[in-house]
Amino acid sequence: MTPVLDAIAGGLVVSCQAPLGHPLREPSVIARLAECAALGGAAAVRVNDPDDVRAVKAAVGLPVIALHKVRADDRDLITPRWDLAAALATAGADVIAVEATGRAELPVAAFVARIQAELGLPVMADVATFEQGAAAWSAGAELVASTLSGYTMDSPQQTEPDLDLVAALAAAGVRTVAEGRLATPDHVRTAFASGAYAVVVGTAVTDPVALTRGLAAATPAGLRVSR
Numbered sequence: 291m292t293p294v295l296d297a298i299a300g301g302l303v304v305s306c307q308a309p310l311g312h313p314l315r316e317p318s319v320i321a322r323l324a325e326c327a328a329l330g331g332a333a334a335v336r337v338n339d340p341d342d343v344r345a346v347k348a349a350v351g352l353p354v355i356a357l358h359k360v361r362a363d364d365r366d367l368i369t370p371r372w373d374l375a376a377a378l379a380t381a382g383a384d385v386i387a388v389e390a391t392g393r394a395e396l397p398v399a400a401f402v403a404r405i406q407a408e409l410g411l412p413v414m415a416d417v418a419t420f421e422q423g424a425a426a427w428s429a430g431a432e433l434v435a436s437t438l439s440g441y442t443m444d445s446p447q448q449t450e451p452d453l454d455l456v457a458a459l460a461a462a463g464v465r466t467v468a469e470g471r472l473a474t475p476d477h478v479r480t481a482f483a484s485g486a487y488a489v490v491v492g493t494a495v496t497d498p499v500a501l502t503r504g505l506a507a508a509t510p511a512g513l514r515v516s517r
């Protein structure tokens with residue numbers, strides 16, 4: 291087992307990301323979010339794009355699970371190309387997260403094998419369904435994450451985390467990371483009770499716009515606006 295897998299076992303990974311146009315979309319700010327995650331007891335952070343990876347690596351000693359989002363017609367794809375994975379490794383990534391839904395430029399087995407062989411890094415396969423997760427695990431991905439469930443046509447659309455997917459993958463012996471819409475300590479506890487190896491939380495920790503929106507929507511003024 292690689293040391294980074296030991297480091298995140300049973301732990302919280304904080305996803306420190308900000309989408310294009312977000313006021314926090316600036317590497318030095320993302321690095322500050324990663325510092326907060328470290329102070330709060332995170333086992334690792336998940337970070338988008340090489341500039342942010344470099345800034346975070348300079349700021350904290352935590353392992354970095356790195357990805358590079360690419361906008362497609364319907365949604366962001368997670369590191370769908372080899373050149374993006376290689377650039378993340380150069381920036382200091384400890385784990386490469388990849389699109390494992392069949393929409394990367396390489397079939398999952400070839401992509402995973404190339405990252406492991408040429409970059410020497412473990413792979414987190416981001417999936418939406420059990421079949422994709424089982425295939426990525428068979429292909430040798432060190433971690434399989436439920437990241438994309440709810441964001442594809444072939445996965446359940448829901449506001450809650452897909453802990454059924456986490457439970458099914460874990461029961462099949464897959465080293466499974468619960469990611470996507472986890473927002474409360476109860477979600478975290480339930481994810482581990484479902485067999486998760488680690489959990490990733492993003493928005494609920496690092497997006498004050500989303501947090502404000504949720505609270506504002508509960509005010510009389512917010513309720514009037516949303517009607």
Ligand SMILES: CC(=O)N[C@H](C=O)[C@@H](O)[C@H](O)[C@H](O)COP(=O)(O)O
Pocket residue numbers: 305307357366368437438441469470471472490491492493494
């Ligand atoms: C679907 C997709 O593109 N997910 C991205 C993956 O890196 C991020 O935008 C999410 O914030 C991350 O997965 C954590 O999830 P949540 O923010 O729900 O805790």
